[in-house]
Amino acid sequence: DSGVTQTPKHLITATGQRVTLRCSPRSGDLSVYWYQQSLDQGLQFLIQYYNGEERAKGNILERFSAQQFPDLHSELNLSSLELGDSALYFCASSVEGHGANVLTFGAGSRLTVL
Amino acid sequence: ELKVEQNPLFLSMQEGKNYTIYCNYSTTSDRLYWYRQDPGKSLESLFVLLSNGAVKQEGRLMASLDTKARLSTLHITAAVHDLSATYFCAGHDMRFGAGTRLTVKP
Numbered sequence: 001d002s003g004v005t006q007t008p009k010h011l012i013t014a015t016g017q018r019v020t021l022r023c024s025p026r027s028g029d030l031s032v033y034w035y036q037q038s039l040d041q042g043l044q045f046l047i048q049y050y051n052g053e054e055r056a057k058g059n060i061l062e063r064f065s066a067q068q069f070p071d072l073h074s075e076l077n078l079s080s081l082e083l084g085d086s087a088l089y090f091c092a093s094s095v096e097g098h099g100a101n102v103l104t105f106g107a108g109s110r111l112t113v114l
Numbered sequence: 115e116l117k118v119e120q121n122p123l124f125l126s127m128q129e130g131k132n133y134t135i136y137c138n139y140s141t142t143s144d145r146l147y148w149y150r151q152d153p154g155k156s157l158e159s160l161f162v163l164l165s166n167g168a169v170k171q172e173g174r175l176m177a178s179l180d181t182k183a184r185l186s187t188l189h190i191t192a193a194v195h196d197l198s199a200t201y202f203c204a205g206h207d208m209r210f211g212a213g214t215r216l217t218v219k220p
C-alpha cells in the first residue's frame with residue numbers, strides 16, 4: 001500500500017456518460033497529480049494541484065475537470081465520455097517544495113467506456 | 115514545457131547481459147527521475163538525480179545525470195528476469211517519457 005488511495009479501481013460505463021474518479025493523497029502530501037495511461041499514448045500528464053490550487057495543466061481535455069478539496073483529496077471528472085477515454089487513470093502525490101519531490105502513485109482507476 | 119525522449123522504446127535482452135536506456139530532455143531541468151512499472155501495476159520510484167554528475171545505484175541498476183548534455187542513463191548490469199518492466203524517466207515538471215519496455219529472457 002503506497003498510501004495514495006484511488007477509487008474506484010474499475011469502472012465500466014457507456015459513451016456520453018460522466019464519471020468521477022477520486023484520489024486521497026499520502027498523509028502530509030500537499031500536491032496531487034493526475035495522469036492518463038492508455039496503450040498507445042503512454043503516460044500523459046493531465047493536471048496538478050497544490051494545496052487546493054491548480055499548479056500546472058497538461059494535456060487535459062475540456063471535457064475533463066479536476067479539483068482539490070480543503071482536506072486535500074482530489075477528484076477528476078470526466079464527462080461526455082468517448083471510447084478513446086478508456087484508460088488507466090493514475091493519481092500521484094508529493095510533498096512538493098525543496099528537495100527530491102518524489103511522486104507516490106496510487107494503484108490507478110481503470111475506466112472502460114463501451 | 116520540458117520534453118523527455120527515451121530510447122529505446124522496446125528492449126529485449128538476455129539474462130546476464132548489460133544494456134543502457136537513454137533519457138534525453140529538451141530544456142534545463144535541475145532533477146531527473148526514474149520510475150519502474152510492472153505489467154498491470156502502478157509506478158514506483160527508482161531514483162532521483164539532483165545534480166550534474168549524480169550517480170545512484172540500486173542492485174543491478176545504476177542511473178546517472180549529465181545536465182550539460184541534458185542526458186540521463188539507466189544502466190542495467192547482468193540482467194535478470196525480475197528486471198522485466200517498463201522504465202520511465204521524468205524531469206522536474208513530472209512529465210514522463212514514453213517509457214522503455216524491457217523484457218529479459220533466459
